[in-house]
Amino acid sequence: MQVFVFRSRRDTSVLEFTTRRGGGNLPAEFAIWEPVERLSLLPGIPVAGAAVGSETILADIQRDGFCVTRSI
Numbered sequence: 742m743q744v745f746v747f748r749s750r751r752d753t754s755v756l757e758f759t760t761r762r763g764g765g766n767l768p769a770e771f772a773i774w775e776p777v778e779r780l781s782l783l784p785g786i787p788v789a790g791a792a793v794g795s796e797t798i799l800a801d802i803q804r805d806g807f808c809v810t811r812s813i
Contacts, residue, residue, distance in 0.1 A: 742782050742799060747774040748812075756791055758782075758798045759807040766806045 747764050749755035749771035757767050757774060767774050782788070782795045791798070792811040801808035 742802070744780050744782050744798070744802065746777040746780060748777050749773070750775055754811050755809060756812050757807055757809050758791075758802060760802060761806075768807070768809060771809070 742760065744758045744760055745762055745764065747757045747759070747767060749757070750773040751771050755771045756777070757764070757771070759766055764774050764776065780788070782799060784796050784799060786795045788795050788798060790812050792813050793808070798808040798810070
């Protein structure tokens with residue numbers, strides 16, 4: 742799955758993953774969001790810099806449209 746990664750300016754330890762290129766579905770709680778990169782995620786693949794794995798990210802995106810986590 743192609744996902745876009747954003748970092749919160751309010752709390753730079755917060756990352757967000759979404760399938761929406763512009764990040765229009767990101768939670769306002771941590772806005773302003775800055776785009777970081779675009780990734781191709783597959784289950785079982787480690788995600789460098791994220792506190793959770795690809796399975797959690799993909800499940801959250803499927804359920805909520807995005808995944809918010811901390812960077813490590």
